[in-house]
Amino acid sequence: MKEKNNSYVYCKSRHLRHLFFINRKIDIINLINLMCQNQKFWGGRYNPIIPVNNGEIPDNYLEYIKYSDPDFVFYSEGTNLTKVESFLNPKKYYKIEKFGTPKFEGLDCTYLLEHSTDDALLCESGYLYKSNLKDNLQFYELNFLFQSYFFDKHELLHRYKKITINHDNLKDINKIIALESLIYKSILSKRDVYTNIFKTSELIDQNLELVIADENEQFNDLLYYWNRQMYLEKHNYCLNQIYITVQQLERLSNDRDFHLLLSSLSKSKDIKVHSETLNNSRLQEIININLLNDKKMVNFFIKEQGKFPFKIDDIQYYKHMDEKVYTKQVLIENQGLLNLPKPSFAASKNLSQEKWAVDIIIEDVNEQENRRNKIKLPFGTFIFD
Numbered sequence: 001m002k003e004k005n006n007s008y009v010y011c012k013s014r015h016l017r018h019l020f021f022i023n024r025k026i027d028i029i030n031l032i033n034l035m036c037q038n039q040k041f042w043g044g045r046y047n048p049i050i051p052v053n054n055g056e057i058p059d060n061y062l063e064y065i066k067y068s069d070p071d072f073v074f075y076s077e078g079t080n081l082t083k084v085e086s087f088l089n090p091k092k093y094y095k096i097e098k099f100g101t102p103k104f105e106g107l108d109c110t111y112l113l114e115h116s117t118d119d120a121l122l123c124e125s126g127y128l129y130k131s132n133l134k135d136n137l138q139f140y141e142l143n144f145l146f147q148s149y150f151f152d153k154h155e156l157l158h159r160y161k162k163i164t165i166n167h168d169n170l171k172d173i174n175k176i177i178a179l180e181s182l183i184y185k186s187i188l189s190k191r192d193v194y195t196n197i198f199k200t201s202e203l204i205d206q207n208l209e210l211v212i213a214d215e216n217e218q219f220n221d222l223l224y225y226w227n228r229q230m231y232l233e234k235h236n237y238c239l240n241q242i243y244i245t246v247q248q249l250e251r252l253s254n255d256r257d258f259h260l261l262l263s264s265l266s267k268s269k270d271i272k273v274h275s276e277t278l279n280n281s282r283l284q285e286i287i288n289i290n291l292l293n294d295k296k297m298v299n300f301f302i303k304e305q306g307k308f309p310f311k312i313d314d315i316q317y318y319k320h321m322d323e324k325v326y327t328k329q330v331l332i333e334n335q336g337l338l339n340l341p342k343p344s345f346a347a348s349k350n351l352s353q354e355k356w357a358v359d360i361i362i363e364d365v366n367e368q369e370n371r372r373n374k375i376k377l378p379f380g381t382f383i384f385d
Helices: 028-038 059-066 134-143 155-159 170-179 219-231 246-252 256-265 280-291
Strands: 007-014 018-023 049-052 072-076 092-096 120-124 162-165 195-199 208-213 241-245 270-274 299-302 314-318 327-331 357-365 372-377
Touching (some): 162 170, 208 256
Parallel strands (some): 072 092, 120 162
Antiparallel strands (some): 007 357, 195 314
16 A cells, blocks of 8 residues: 655745846936835835946845845846856846836735724825926835825725825825824835844944935935845834935925924934935035924934945844744645635735735655654745744
8 A cells, every 4th residue: 555645734925025136327217116116015115126337236235135035036137147146046037128117016015904903094196296296206105105096906995094195285295194193005015024134233223214315316325225124123114214305305394394294203203314425514414404493393313334235144034923824734645735825914805916925835744753854945935843
């Protein structure tokens, strides 16, 4: 009689992990659009965006890349991938067309809304791009990311209170964000992540960080703002950073409610000001002119720090907040059917249009006591103990 081999199979749903190699000559609007697009998806705020200089990937980002463990890699045309091909094992590489933003998939982070929340969704009417807000629209899009007014495809959204920015309340946008209990997609994309978080000896201030750049030289500041998230394993229910250009700040600082907005975002009433391209004397000048006036509601400070990306001293695997998402199944034979789980926060939803990953661990149990052979799928999955 043929002996049967019993196997335990553990399945865990997680967000897709993408890695982007982007030519520093990219149009800044396209780079910001790429960041906004990432924030629409579950886990998207933790997808690294790596600079490419004249086709080469900087050596100081190699360690950062090693721990990213992407499912898909997107790269600008002309990128030399030789340095990273030996330790990356994605399902597929995609070349980005010379002009434009790459198209990629994921699970819409709107599904991460909690059923018991009293927060309102921040929506926009669809016409803001041609309103009086158009010159500062990128500030709100990048930092908060409006929910589209046309949300009918999400059946669960009808259960939530919505606050829509339109022609009637446009002038009060800063007061609305400051005083209303709101939820932004930029926060939802950080929730329930399952990825590597970097530990560093660099002292990372836990206060809100205001990253400031000149609108004509934004590339380095945008990448700092984006990639620093990989060093932050806490506060995934609030914003850690705000990105703004000098020109946006000059316009917005004339509104007292903008200072109220900054105050509301800073829980400690202290805000660190940083720039990768503006020196400290210029930063202090900006603070004095635009922030330290009679409207001051928080303390702004500048703090020296090491060169970014910071040295990685250790890795903390950021486990899914809900450990029950592991499902355990038994295979009696060497072949069998698996029931692949949905994400726990959307298990009852129709996700036919959404994309996510499932980590699979196969544990063969032999007759010999305590002898176990574990097969991990895919590359880099977390071992179930």
